[in-house]
Amino acid sequence: MSTKILPEQETRPKTSHGDGDHERFSHYADKHKITESMVTGTPIRALCGKVWVPSRDPKKYPVCPECKEIYEGLPSGGGEGDGKGE
Numbered sequence: 001m002s003t004k005i006l007p008e009q010e011t012r013p014k015t016s017h018g019d020g021d022h023e024r025f026s027h028y029a030d031k032h033k034i035t036e037s038m039v040t041g042t043p044i045r046a047l048c049g050k051v052w053v054p055s056r057d058p059k060k061y062p063v064c065p066e067c068k069e070i071y072e073g074l075p076s077g078g079g080e081g082d083g084k085g086e
């Protein structure tokens, strides 16, 4: 039994700050949240789980492949994304 429990600070979620990865893509997210985020500047979580601040000009960036995959895997018919609580 040598399992050591790491201190709390070691288990913090990885919030990327400055790696720029999430800023090079245009992610999919809830339309309302994107609009709100553009106004408030608050980062939101995209479909792929990345937290980023939507750009005012999403067409400038390629679509995040992860988001695209998730988006295309969603059941068609609506696209509002308010069905499941996840």
Ligand SMILES: [Zn+2]
Residues within 6 Å of the ligand: 025, 026, 027, 028, 046, 047, 048, 049, 050, 064, 065, 066, 067, 068
């Ligand atoms: Zn994404």
